[in-house]
Amino acid sequence: MRALRRPSLVVRYLRRAWRNRRLRRGAATHPEFYRAVMADDVRSRTAKGAVGTASEEGWQAAGRKQFRFLRDHGLTRRHFLLEIGCGNLRAGRRFIRYLQPGHYTGVDISPEILLAAQETIVEYELQDKNPRLFLVSGVSLEFLAPESFDVAHAHSVFTHTPIEVVMAYFAEVHRLLRPGGFFDFTYHDSDKGAWSVLAEDYYYPTSLLLERAGDVGFEGRQLEDWTYSQPKIRLTKPT
Template identity: 45%
Template sequence: MKRTSPLHQLRYAVRHPGRIVPHVRRLLRDTWYRLRTSDHVAYYRAVMKSDTARNPEAAVGSQTHKRWLALGRMQFDYLKGHGLLPEHTMLEIGCGNLRAGRLFIDHLKPGHYYGIDISPDILFAAQATLVEHGLRDKLPHLTPVRDLTFAFLPDEHFDVVHAHSVFSHSPLHVIEECFAHVARVMKPSGWFDFTFDRTEGEEHQVLREDFYYRAETLIALADAHGLDAVLMDDWEKLPHRQSKIRVTRRA
């Protein structure tokens, strides 16, 4: 059953009465930002500004500091286990306040980490994370962006591109924009990992914040842009609600 259906929402409200008021607040905010913003990036930048002002860790999806640490460690351990080396150059799309980025930065050689985000506010929190964890000498690049065209980045520069909990908040045209441009900045041997909220049924969204896709849809979209994509089965075994796809350049 779709999460947007009235019956699903009624059942959910009965099972979780304490979440009714927060959802109403979220609905009112969604309506307000829809009226005041011209596109999805501007809309979600406003959402992140609001969420970051309350709690930067919650803004990136971690309700407790313990969970923030655990999710960052899980992302890092997974990529390191798949061959992320200190000499690699990495681009993290939607780096947030460096939940995983702080571990990537520490692992990589100085200057080898590039983090981008549409939210300047969460990047201010990322700067605080750098200071707190003593990572200033690693010289990471933290850059706000307006889109996912990567126009300011060099050709074939990155060994690894990573986007965690980005496409779960992105309409299909934003994902397609990324697919249309990401191959240019990847080395021929590089890979691009991204997570998404997966559904086996009808694709849908909740408000303008959460998007649910079938894996087949995203794999086919990548294929249309000359990219090979596979669902990462070993990620499915980890304690996370999202699925992961790996994209590589087609020879």
């Protein structure tokens, strides 16, 4: 019905379906496909648009919300923070400013968005904070030392990844966190099983994500005081 009232939505959907079919043909894995999606989105929109907030106000608001929530829910300046899918540092720039130098690590699968992240560091004069930014394969963080982080954060990343990628990150983050450390991430909630749209948007029941996280040793719960279109789960590594 919504589509009938707004034919432009149908046109947009068909364009995306066609684009994604083409990009999937050249990709062996989902992260490779999504890397191509990001390259196309940065090129055809902007880096801000590619992370989901085309306007300056929207980009600032989305970053502010993530930052304030994490700061008010346990992140201290002395913590070492890992941000998975850091994008162009919409929230990352605020984490970097807040944390002690060298305590922020951002990883992403997209070279284009990491170049935009470097521009953000220059724009906000954060060079002295020595943020670490890494291009990653999209499933493995083997190059990072075990138990070297206190907090991990992934906003609007597992909304774009299949369950095998989510599970790989659960195992990696569990390895990387110190005992007592926690991992907050957002997701699209589903009350009718796991499903996806155009291999670009993924929906999961909360219970499924908590079960999979439990399999690798996490204790988890949904964070009720986080109010946003995507709910948030906190996983804690037991001490």
